[in-house]
Amino acid sequence: MKNDIVLEITIPNQTCYLSLVGKIGESMAKELDRYDGDREELASRINTVLTEALVNAIKHANVTDPTKEILVRINISGKELAIRVFDNGQGFDLNRVPDPCFDSDILNENGRGLFIIRSLMDSVVYKKANGGNVLEMKKSLR
Amino acid sequence: MKNDIVLEITIPNQTCYLSLVGKIGESMAKELDRYDGDREELASRINTVLTEALVNAIKHANVTDPTKEILVRINISGKELAIRVFDNGQGFDLNRVPDPCFDSDILNENGRGLFIIRSLMDSVVYKKANGGNVLEMKKSLR
Amino acid sequence: MNLKTETSGGSVIVFVKEERLDAHNSGDLKTEMNRLFEGGSINLIIDLKEVRFIDSSGLGVLVSGFKNASTRHGTIKLSAMQTQVKSMFELTRLHRVFDIYATVDDALES
Amino acid sequence: MNLKTETSGGSVIVFVKEERLDAHNSGDLKTEMNRLFEGGSINLIIDLKEVRFIDSSGLGVLVSGFKNASTRHGTIKLSAMQTQVKSMFELTRLHRVFDIYATVDDALES
Ligand SMILES: Nc1ncnc2c1ncn2[C@@H]1O[C@H](COP(=O)(O)OP(=O)(O)O)[C@@H](O)[C@H]1O
Ligand SMILES: Nc1ncnc2c1ncn2[C@@H]1O[C@H](COP(=O)(O)OP(=O)(O)O)[C@@H](O)[C@H]1O
Numbered sequence: 001m002k003n004d005i006v007l008e009i010t011i012p013n014q015t016c017y018l019s020l021v022g023k024i025g026e027s028m029a030k031e032l033d034r035y036d037g038d039r040e041e042l043a044s045r046i047n048t049v050l051t052e053a054l055v056n057a058i059k060h061a062n063v064t065d066p067t068k069e070i071l072v073r074i075n076i077s078g079k080e081l082a083i084r085v086f087d088n089g090q091g092f093d094l095n096r097v098p099d100p101c102f103d104s105d106i107l108n109e110n111g112r113g114l115f116i117i118r119s120l121m122d123s124v125v126y127k128k129a130n131g132g133n134v135l136e137m138k139k140s141l142r
Numbered sequence: 143m144k145n146d147i148v149l150e151i152t153i154p155n156q157t158c159y160l161s162l163v164g165k166i167g168e169s170m171a172k173e174l175d176r177y178d179g180d181r182e183e184l185a186s187r188i189n190t191v192l193t194e195a196l197v198n199a200i201k202h203a204n205v206t207d208p209t210k211e212i213l214v215r216i217n218i219s220g221k222e223l224a225i226r227v228f229d230n231g232q233g234f235d236l237n238r239v240p241d242p243c244f245d246s247d248i249l250n251e252n253g254r255g256l257f258i259i260r261s262l263m264d265s266v267v268y269k270k271a272n273g274g275n276v277l278e279m280k281k282s283l284r
Numbered sequence: 285m286n287l288k289t290e291t292s293g294g295s296v297i298v299f300v301k302e303e304r305l306d307a308h309n310s311g312d313l314k315t316e317m318n319r320l321f322e323g324g325s326i327n328l329i330i331d332l333k334e335v336r337f338i339d340s341s342g343l344g345v346l347v348s349g350f351k352n353a354s355t356r357h358g359t360i361k362l363s364a365m366q367t368q369v370k371s372m373f374e375l376t377r378l379h380r381v382f383d384i385y386a387t388v389d390d391a392l393e394s
Numbered sequence: 395m396n397l398k399t400e401t402s403g404g405s406v407i408v409f410v411k412e413e414r415l416d417a418h419n420s421g422d423l424k425t426e427m428n429r430l431f432e433g434g435s436i437n438l439i440i441d442l443k444e445v446r447f448i449d450s451s452g453l454g455v456l457v458s459g460f461k462n463a464s465t466r467h468g469t470i471k472l473s474a475m476q477t478q479v480k481s482m483f484e485l486t487r488l489h490r491v492f493d494i495y496a497t498v499d500d501a502l503e504s
């Protein structure tokens with residue numbers, strides 16, 4: 001467990017908390033001495049990924065029920081960053097979500113969230129956890 | 143539980159993580175829409191209080207053992223902010239800590255931490271919790 | 285959401301005076317654009333100078349404005365993108381769809 | 395810790411080039427002040443212009459410098475405090491102990 005950092009944030013199921021979580025993720029990244037890369041860029045990436053994953057949990061899983069709560073967990077273990085966003089919805093199949101960038105659907109208004117997450121992180125998995133689901137996003141800090 | 147925000151941070155028992163936690167606390171405060179007061183001032187206060195409480199846990203309770211961990215929990219519930227810093231040390235009697243500002247000891251190099259915490263928060267309690275101790279600091283957000 | 289609207293020549297400039305354009309507030313921009321379209325304004329410039337952060341919902345709202353303008357044979361131009369915003373357009377290839385300008389004045393003169 | 399030292403007249407100016415002066419890094423400032431005192435410099439100006447945050451350990455290190463300077467019949471002056479730093483001095487009443495100046499130049503001229 002040496003040198004591990006764990007950050008857990010619980011927020012109400014409301015989009016007004018997106019920026020709170022995004023900013024917290026950003027400040028964490030900016031202080032990550034152990035990351036030799038561009039920390040500003042990492043901070044912005046984490047802000048984006050957290051926002052996209054939270055919006056999906058709020059809109060698709062918790063169906064905008066403002067009395068629910070969302071748990072986000074960020075683990076920094078050695079040179080690995082893992083972000084987990086938990087939801088209690090019906091779940092979905094990550095592998096069936098189409099890539100939005102083909103010419104035919106470039107003008108879709110939705111469907112870019114997971115593409116963005118996958119582009120900015122090294123690995124993305126969606127699976128059952130804690131009686132609900134978790135979107136697990138990892139990135140190497142090397 | 144409606145509208146509650148919970149933030150838990152676990153860090154290694156090392157002073158190099160002070161600024162990480164301080165900054166996270168600051169960004170949280172800056173995003174607190176529900177607080178009508180000066181959010182910059184609140185952010186700076188939280189940064190200070192977190193730093194002082196963490197240093198005490200690191201230096202006095204965990205006796206600078208870098209393999210230990212420290213847990214910080216911040217709860218925002220309605221109009222109340224509560225910050226808890228947990229330690230596994232021998233504990234101490236908060237009521238016996240002298241006020242450092244009398245003329246005679248103004249030139250002491252130590253002994254200002256708890257005075258600062260008490261000045262910046264509404265209530266401060268130190269008690270047993272989770273098989274260890276917790277410094278519990280509360281402030282109304284009205 | 286804090287929006288400021290100005291008319292200049294045949295265009296309406298919408299200044300997005302927010303640090304974030306995300307799922308929380310981008311609906312307001314959509315409503316404002318729809319109001320403008322319905323009021324007969326078909327050439328919009330959306331100024332993003334103050335926007336430091338955009339998410340997929342923010343992008344989606346701009347795409348909706350683009351489609352709405354096209355249907356009405358109008359135009360939508362974007363100005364003053366910051367780094368993160370520009371990189372989100374590039375990542376989703378939407379920079380090929382929109383006319384993007386460094387400043388509002390550049391957009392007006394184009 | 396990032397410190398820059400300059401000599402001007404009979405004083406040594408130590409510029410603390412850190413955003414925070416806290417329990418993590420203030421020991422380095424103490425070491426540097428002690429090194430200067432032992433080298434015979436007894437009039438120090440500590441410039442805090444870049445310091446946005448100070449904690450009780452940072453204050454303690456400055457108090458240690460104050461005592462060390464007094465013992466040697468020297469002086470320690472502080473310059474360019476930001477808001478949070480100033481309010482920490484006021485809260486702990488240490489603003490009555492130290493000579494505090496708006497800028498390094500003010501401290502030098504005093
Ligand atoms: N947490 C989730 N729970 C259930 N379904 C989800 C979740 N996240 C994503 N989805 C599904 O995946 C689809 C694609 O998501 P995304 O790429 O983020 O785009 P968008 O949210 O704009 O539709 C969503 O429309 C939804 O059907
Ligand atoms: N978490 C803790 N565990 C044990 N003792 C503590 C703890 N926090 C504070 N103390 C005791 O209270 C004293 C006063 O603390 P404080 O006012 O923060 O000043 P300082 O840490 O500079 O001595 C400490 O010297 C220590 O003896």
